[in-house]
Ligand SMILES: Nc1ncnc2c1ncn2[C@@H]1O[C@H](COP(=O)(O)OP(=O)(O)O)[C@@H](O)[C@H]1O
């Protein structure tokens with residue numbers, strides 16, 4: 319049993335690593351993309367819209383394969399597999415997050431910017447202290463959905479041979495002619511997402527200290 | 532003697548929304564300690580005028596001088612910092628309060644004290660608490676805006692504006708979003724400020740209030756000042772037929 323569990327735990331660690339690094343980079347990048355979508359420069363807006371359309375309009379698995387193999391055909395070298403996965407996920411999720419941020423920012427009444435301006439607060443301070451905290455509360459449910467999807471999407475990393483949880487389970491399953499490892503993997507994903515859900519519930523509760531003014 | 536010192540000087544102000552000329556050649560002054568009321572039918576440009584002078588709308592022509600600093604004049608261009616400095620002469624109270632919902636009442640008031648006027652936290656807190664006290668809300672310092680009545684919210688927003696010690700306080704229909712039974716508490720606050728010689732410009736539909744507290748009244752109609760004068764001149768002895776017609780709607 320431990321001969322099965324230890325590789326699976328190691329695979330889980332890889333999955334968690336993909337998950338955390340993706341969030342670490344895509345959450346801020348999404349904010350930048352959202353800002354770019356509202357850029358005064360026409361070409362920037364168009365390019366960002368195209369990028370978002372590609373990210374949302376094509377399968378993640380294809381993007382993953384492309385990110386891993388394209389540099390090989392073009393430059394003759396390729397990323398380390400894990401980095402390729404993280405890179406592909408970051409640019410994919412940033413596009414989705416940008417759309418979520420956009421919805422949240424649009425939900426903030428114009429009066430919040432006007433009150434800030436009249437009080438002499440700078441644009442930067444207004445965004446970081448007045449607008450963004452309210453956006454976070456606004457988008458938490460949508461973010462929760464997206465982050466739960468990310469936990470499950472880490473399984474796609476096996477496509478380019480990263481030994482994450484799902485691949486370890488599949489290999490074990492093939493070796494043993496049994497579905498038990500796959501079932502255990504399912505339980506692992508379920509537990510991870512239960513944890514993610516719980517964290518989002520706690521965050522929502524913490525942000526419930528205030529209501530709409 | 533030299534000329535009277537004006538807090539606000541507006542000369543031939545023009546503002547368009549595209550083809551729509553919303554303010555056409557508006558000129559008026561506000562002297563120190565004066566209370567000026569602006570009345571007029573809805574759509575006549577009252578809010579736009581306040582918003583333009585408080586930098587929430589662009590200005591297309593004329594000249595605006597706020598406490599000696601020129602905010603707008605043809606050919607003049609100011610940096611964001613200069614504009615922010617000029618705005619600090621003004622305080623603006625909105626019809627729908629625009630309090631920050633995620634901040635306690637105290638924090639609503641201290642935010643600009645700390646980050647704009649660079650006061651330390653202890654001093655900012657002290658200012659906030661004394662203003663909340665003045666507004667009868669001292670025990671609510673740690674409450675959030677959503678827990679207050681409309682009248683209480685408006686009192687906090689007045690406190691927030693006063694905290695920065697503006698030279699001129701502007702009100703855009705401060706009681707219009709309130710239930711009728713709550714307007715009195717806000718009108719009383721404004722009256723008390725008038726007694727303290729706060730310079731104020733108040734857009735209002737409360738005619739008896741305007742008559743009561745104002746030193747001067749402006750009647751606006753279709754982007755123009757149709758009549759201006761003392762409350763007696765405008766309310767008891769209006770010259771312009773449009774003013775008469777407008778005031779008749781508020782009679783009996
Ligand atoms: N953001 C805007 N865009 C276009 N037109 C506007 C805008 N805001 C106000 N207006 C127009 O400007 C005119 C004056 O409006 P406003 O200043 O709100 O009047 P008041 O406050 O006296 O009721 C109205 O005709 C209104 O339709």
Ligand SMILES: [Mg+2]
Pocket residue numbers: 577578579704
């Ligand atoms: Mg108005």
